[in-house]
Amino acid sequence: xxxxxxxxRVLERHEICKEIEEGVYLHNIExxxxxxxxxxxxxxxLTTNIMYLQQEIQKNFLDNEKLITNEWKLLKDITNQSSTSxxxxxxxAHCGFEKNITEVKKSDNGDIIIRYTSYYKEPxxxxxxxxxxxxxxxxxxxxxxxGVLLKYREMD
Numbered sequence: 001x002x003x004x005x006x007x008x009r010v011l012e013r014h015e016i017c018k019e020i021e022e023g024v025y026l027h028n029i030e031x032x033x034x035x036x037x038x039x040x041x042x043x044x045x046l047t048t049n050i051m052y053l054q055q056e057i058q059k060n061f062l063d064n065e066k067l068i069t070n071e072w073k074l075l076k077d078i079t080n081q082s083s084t085s086x087x088x089x090x091x092x093a094h095c096g097f098e099k100n101i102t103e104v105k106k107s108d109n110g111d112i113i114i115r116y117t118s119y120y121k122e123p124x125x126x127x128x129x130x131x132x133x134x135x136x137x138x139x140x141x142x143x144x145x146x147g148v149l150l151k152y153r154e155m156d
Contacts, residue, residue, distance in 0.1 A: 010040050023103075023115030026061055029053075049095070056095045061104065061112055070106050074117065075099040 032040050034053045041049045060075055061068070067078045076083070076099035084100060091098040103117050 010043060023105075023113040025107075026057065026112035026114055029114070030057060053095045056097050060094075060097050060099075060102075061114075065112070068104055068106050068112060070108070072103045072105045072115075075102040075104055078104065 031038070034050060034057055036050060039047070039050045041047060041053075060079060064078045075081075075097060079099060081099045086098060086100045096102075097114075101117050103115050105113055107113055
């Protein structure tokens with residue numbers, strides 16, 4: 001909790017989310033987190049995260065830049081991922097870029113913008129019935145946080 005609060009304060013100080021309301025520019029994520037010497041991760045001694053983030057940015061966004069248009073698309077549709085179920089492990093393992101909830105588009109000037117979707121429909125084959133989420137907060141609480149907590153409990 002304290003680490004998260006510290007990261008939030010650093011993000012607020014750098015005003016990362018104030019430029020646009022619809023998402024975050026990829027170049028800001030690169031500048032603030034993925035640059036070796038100036039990464040915010042260094043403040044928290046999370047330097048291995050720099051390399052992981054660089055790899056995820058390259059694989060998800062830069063390698064697929066020609067497929068990113070000026071309309072919002074889920075990352076799974078750009079990277080040809082077949083799974084339609086949110087995997088809490090993937091949220092952590094892929095630096096927050098869980099492909100079923102991460103959306104991407106290009107701005108009018110060609111910059112890549114990233115955001116989390118506010119709508120997710122869980123496929124019926126994954127559970128007994130479909131569940132629909134129309135709030136990122138609900139998605140995060142029910143899918144990501146619970147899944148991560150279960151993984152940590154399994155490791156004990």
